[in-house]
Amino acid sequence: MSWEPVPVHGAWQRPWTFIAAVAATVIGLGNVWKFSWLAGQHGGGGFVLAYLLCLLLVALPLLIAELVLGARGRADPVHAMATLQVEVPAGRGWLALGWLAGLAALLVLAYLSVVAAWLLDYVTALAGGRLEAVSGRQAGQHFAELLADPRRQLMWHGIFLLTAAVVVALGVRRGLGALARLLVPVLIALLLGLVHYAWRYGDMAAGLRFLFELRREQIHADMLLAALGQAFFSLGIGMGAMMTYGAYAPRRHSLVAMTAAVAGLDVLVALLAGLAIFPLVFSLHVEPNYGPGLMFVTLPYAFGNTPYGMLAGTAFFVLMGLITLGTAVALLEPGTAWLVQRLGWRRPLAALVLAALSWLPGVLVIGNLSWWPEASWQGRNLLGWLDAVTAHLLLPLVGVMIALFAGWRLRAEVARDELFQSRPWVVGLWRLLLRWLVLPAVVAVLVTGLYSLGWG
Secondary structure (H helix, E strand, O other), X not given: OOOOOOOOOOOOOOHHHHHHHHHHHHOOHHHHHHHHHHHHHOXXXXXXXXXXXXXXXXXXXXXXXXXXXXXXXXXXXXXXXXXXXXXXXXXXXXXXXXXXXXXXXXXXXXXXHHHHHHHHHHHHHHHOOOOOOOOHHHHHHHHHHHHOOHHHHHHHHHHHHHHHHHHHHOOHHHHHHHHHHHHHHHHHHHHHHHHHHHXXXXXXXXXXXXXXXXXXXXXXXXXXXXXXXXXHHHXXXXXXXXXXXXXXXXXXXXXXXXXXXXXXXXXXXXXXXXXXXXHHHHHOOOOOOOHHHHOOOHHHHHHHOOOOHHHHHHHHHHHHHHHHHHHHHHHHHHHHHHHHHHHOOOHHHHHHHHHHHHHHHHHHHHHHHHOOOOOOEOOEOHHHHHHHHHHHHHHHHXXXXXXXXXXXXXXXXXXXXXXXXXXXXXXXXXXXXXXXXXXXXXXXXXHHHHHHOOOO
């Protein structure tokens, strides 16, 4: 088919730039932080195997689907769905997919930037030696003091969002593409250096056994659901970023091959992160199932009591800050693209306005943590609710809509044209997985999420 809409914001010419940009998005906190503590909570090897299978069979086909929709529409999620609903044809209700994805992106960015503020503060704390030789209690106290200090959080929160806005303002090639080409090699190099550090000063044998040894008692329904959810969330599906990046994908290159390369980088980073974290945890006889506190309590304690730990810890939190910046840039881009195309704004203005819109709820999150820590509803504070509503409702809901549209409404020849696949069986297998495996799996993630919200 001949379909060559021109993206308003330009496109990347080389496959590596596209791969790096998408990889810089999916290699987020969920890939490193959440993967590590979920693996710790669910016993290691069994979770890792289940995660890899779910990534291959569920998350990867869905990621390809979101990229295909963006590549076909060649615009931000709202304008892309407006184009696709005319071509398919489909009802105007499918525009909700684009709007929900954009809303999810801004809400995720609102609390992600607060977590990024903590990461940046820890860079300065470790670089300044303030966490050297701390006890576990002192490490926990340091984090509690940070949460109680709104001025520090607000400063880093603003600096982080302003940095992300500047990258987006520079455009698709000079901003997003240039950052991605620089970011991915730096991330891999830092991770390899941290794995070497963990091998030298940690208990690598225990870390390897924990991550790759399979035990029958690890296999249970809760673990499988956690692995499925992690596979879905780790690829950044449902926030419109992948659809927008699909609009910038280079023409006449296989989306399947490029997306497979992204998934390979995603897995590599997750496993390297595990190899960098767990040997240090085991070397100090700390339990690996600490949960979310693994990042801001357990690891600072581990780095603080390991040779050259301040240097390695600084490198680790710099790594996490860069990872979060890659995700934040991708989350700002869909809304920026919409404002430029719909209202004719210049990119710098659009990026700054959206950063400000995300900054304001971030201020409320910080206020809740610092000034009104007792304020909560049904056991969750504002940060918890932003995370829960996006992770358990908006993202899986958008994922269900993507699977439905790409699997059941998009014609096979359209999919083949965008995937740049001459082999019909590849497109057929992809559509089969979307219809009969991916869709039920993402519905399961959505239903489980609704129950966790107390709505089921």
